[in-house]
Amino acid sequence: MILSTPLTKEKLINLKAGDLVYLSGTIYTMRDQAHKKIIALINKNQPLPFDIENSVIYYVGPTPTKPGEIIGSCGPTSSYRMDSFIEPLLQLGLSATIGKGERSLKVIELLKKHKTVHFSAVGGVAAYLNQFVIDSELVAFKELQSESIKKLIVKNFPLFVTYDIYGNDIFKK
Amino acid sequence: MKKIKRADLIESIKNLCKEANYYLDKNILKKIEELKEKEDKAISLEVLKQIEENALIAEKKNLPLCQDTGTVVVFLEIGNILIDFNIEEAINKGVSLAYNENYFRKSIVNHPLERTNTLDNTPAIIHTKFTNTNCLKIKLALKGGGSENMSKIKMLTPTAGYEQVKNFVLAVVKEAGGKACPPFIIGVGIGGNFEKSALLAKESLLRDIKDSSEIAIDKKLETELFAEINKLNIGPMGFGGQTTALAVKVNSYPCHIASFPVAVNIQCHCARHKEIIL
Ligand code: SF4
Numbered sequence: 001m002i003l004s005t006p007l008t009k010e011k012l013i014n015l016k017a018g019d020l021v022y023l024s025g026t027i028y029t030m031r032d033q034a035h036k037k038i039i040a041l042i043n044k045n046q047p048l049p050f051d052i053e054n055s056v057i058y059y060v061g062p063t064p065t066k067p068g069e070i071i072g073s074c075g076p077t078s079s080y081r082m083d084s085f086i087e088p089l090l091q092l093g094l095s096a097t098i099g100k101g102e103r104s105l106k107v108i109e110l111l112k113k114h115k116t117v118h119f120s121a122v123g124g125v126a127a128y129l130n131q132f133v134i135d136s137e138l139v140a141f142k143e144l145q146s147e148s149i150k151k152l153i154v155k156n157f158p159l160f161v162t163y164d165i166y167g168n169d170i171f172k173k
Numbered sequence: 174m175k176k177i178k179r180a181d182l183i184e185s186i187k188n189l190c191k192e193a194n195y196y197l198d199k200n201i202l203k204k205i206e207e208l209k210e211k212e213d214k215a216i217s218l219e220v221l222k223q224i225e226e227n228a229l230i231a232e233k234k235n236l237p238l239c240q241d242t243g244t245v246v247v248f249l250e251i252g253n254i255l256i257d258f259n260i261e262e263a264i265n266k267g268v269s270l271a272y273n274e275n276y277f278r279k280s281i282v283n284h285p286l287e288r289t290n291t292l293d294n295t296p297a298i299i300h301t302k303f304t305n306t307n308c309l310k311i312k313l314a315l316k317g318g319g320s321e322n323m324s325k326i327k328m329l330t331p332t333a334g335y336e337q338v339k340n341f342v343l344a345v346v347k348e349a350g351g352k353a354c355p356p357f358i359i360g361v362g363i364g365g366n367f368e369k370s371a372l373l374a375k376e377s378l379l380r381d382i383k384d385s386s387e388i389a390i391d392k393k394l395e396t397e398l399f400a401e402i403n404k405l406n407i408g409p410m411g412f413g414g415q416t417t418a419l420a421v422k423v424n425s426y427p428c429h430i431a432s433f434p435v436a437v438n439i440q441c442h443c444a445r446h447k448e449i450i451l
């Protein structure tokens with residue numbers, strides 16, 4: 001299945017846990033420390049470095065980009081570590097997250113409630129996934145090195161629907 | 174007595190880091206190929222296919238196999254040789270050069286609470302052992318955070334038996350599930366004391382993926398755990414299927430009459446270790 005951003009909520013209706021989809025468009029990288037900072041900004045009512053509404057967040061800390069390249073190796077990191085940060089982002093209209101591995105029951109419920117999808121990319125295939133990133137740009141928190149927020153443009157990025165908006169779960173076999 | 178040159182050691186560490194990041198062990202790929210035959214779930218097969226493809230691209234484009242280029246873990250087996258320099262400093266020099274020159278990710282922070290990045294992926298974690306040889310053997314592993322985070326130690330009671338060890342290992346693997354990037358290599362350390370068991374588990378992961386323990390009961394554990402883990406239906410990335418473990422390795426050591434430590438170190442499919450003899 002082919003999908004493109006912005007992932008407006010209508011586009012999520014037909015996705016089912018277990019589907020393999022190919023995503024094209026804009027996604028934002030964000031992992032542990034950047035989440036901590038973003039949540040602090042939200043709590044202080046301060047402006048955010050990008051618009052969360054209808055956006056897709058990719059839990060990743062890529063390797064540094066070699067000169068002349070677009071990005072380094074860029075596979076997903078474990079999603080569960082971002083569980084405690086997700087609710088305020090869902091309230092701002094986040095469309096989807098991308099990571100790897102199981103999330104808490106609470107997050108599965110929250111995803112269902114906010115009609116948000118969670119995807120998995122395959123962990124440990126970071127050189128393979130590099131091919132599907134066609135542009136990359138620093139957005140915020142340069143000091144966090146690999147954990148900075150970057151805006152990526154992806155083309156046919158392979159993802160597995162992990163938790164759909166109906167509460168289905170790829171890990172429940 | 175053979176004298177090791179500092180420059181040679183630095184160069185070796187640099188090369189081992191590079192090779193480990195770019196080249197997946199051919200025997201791991203063979204094992205994946207073999208297990209693919211038995212896997213019938215489409216999405217799980219797709220994961221295995223991506224793992225194979227990844228190894229080809231990493232090698233061809235000199236891109237790290239995984240973005241988590243790991244903590245560098247070094248096992249030194251020191252024979253009857255002369256080392257007249259600070260060996261830990263030299264190893265860290267090699268790591269620093271490798272990670273900066275090759276654009277590997279720097280994943281080490283200075284203190285678990287302060288968390289300032291050291292900017293060159295040092296310090297490495299270095300273990301030493303003395304052997305009665307005339308050389309220096311360096312075994313180097315890059316250990317990612319995802320699978321390391323799901324590893325566990327338990328102090329069983331001395332009257333616990335074989336089944337309890339198995340149950341603990343199975344429980345740890347179940348809990349790791351899709352988070353630690355299966356298919357796994359499971360390293361089990363039994364005996365020793367608290368820290369020794371963890372070390373045994375870590376070191377077992379550096380064994381050849383194809384070998385079995387020479388100790389009969391450890392080998393039996395390896396075989397049975399391998400079969401049982403692959404029945405857990407965790408599968409590649411947790412998507413279900415029969416390919417959950419690529420191998421199980423058990424290393425053991427004598428222990429105290431009151432103790433029975435068991436450590437389980439989980440290794441993701443991206444098992445990166447290389448060795449060299451100087
Ligand atoms: S667990 Fe292994 S394969 Fe997965 S992201 Fe970490 S280092 Fe890479």
